[in-house]
Amino acid sequence: MATSTAFVLVQAEKGALADLGGRLADVEGVSEAYSVTGDWDYVVIVRLGRTDDLARVVTSGIASVDGVARTQTMMAFEAFSRHDLDALFDIGG
Numbered sequence: 367m368a369t370s371t372a373f374v375l376v377q378a379e380k381g382a383l384a385d386l387g388g389r390l391a392d393v394e395g396v397s398e399a400y401s402v403t404g405d406w407d408y409v410v411i412v413r414l415g416r417t418d419d420l421a422r423v424v425t426s427g428i429a430s431v432d433g434v435a436r437t438q439t440m441m442a443f444e445a446f447s448r449h450d451l452d453a454l455f456d457i458g459g
Contacts, residue, residue, distance in 0.1 A: 369413050369414065369415060370413070370414050370415075370416070370417040370420065370441070370442075371411065371412070371413050371441075371442040371445070372411075372412045372414075372420055372424075372439055372440060372441050372442065373409055373410070373411060373412075373439070373440045373442065374409070374410040374411075374412060374424060374428055374437055374438070374439045374440075375406040375408070375409060375410075375437065375438040375439075375440075376390065376406060376407060376408040376409070376410055376428065376434055376436070376437050377405075377406055377407055377434075377435045377436040377437070378407040378408065378433055378434065378435060379433050379434070379435045381433070382432065382433025382434075383407060383433075385433075386407070386408065386431070386433045386434070387399050387400075387401050387408055389431050389432075389433070390408060390410050390428060390431060390434075391410075393410075393423065393427040393428055393431065394423070394427060395412050395413075395414055395419065395422075395423035395427060396410055396411070396412055396423070396427070396428070397411050397412065397413045398410070398411040399411075406438075410428060412424070412428075417441070420439070420441070424437060424439055
């Protein structure tokens, strides 16, 4: 089964910064949650078997966690990594 990946940017309420990351990571469908610098406080990676499940995970899961002030979701189309590029250009290696 193909996996759909999305990145959810999360802005936290002031008092929630200390423990929000762990609670976000506990949401069903979330594979990882990272605290980050910049305009957003967390980047949450969601990997799902069906794209249709994304709305449920974001609205009923991530956005409903106490301390989440705002979210922005980005769907991934294609993944690239250094490992993939090395394999592509390694002819007869």
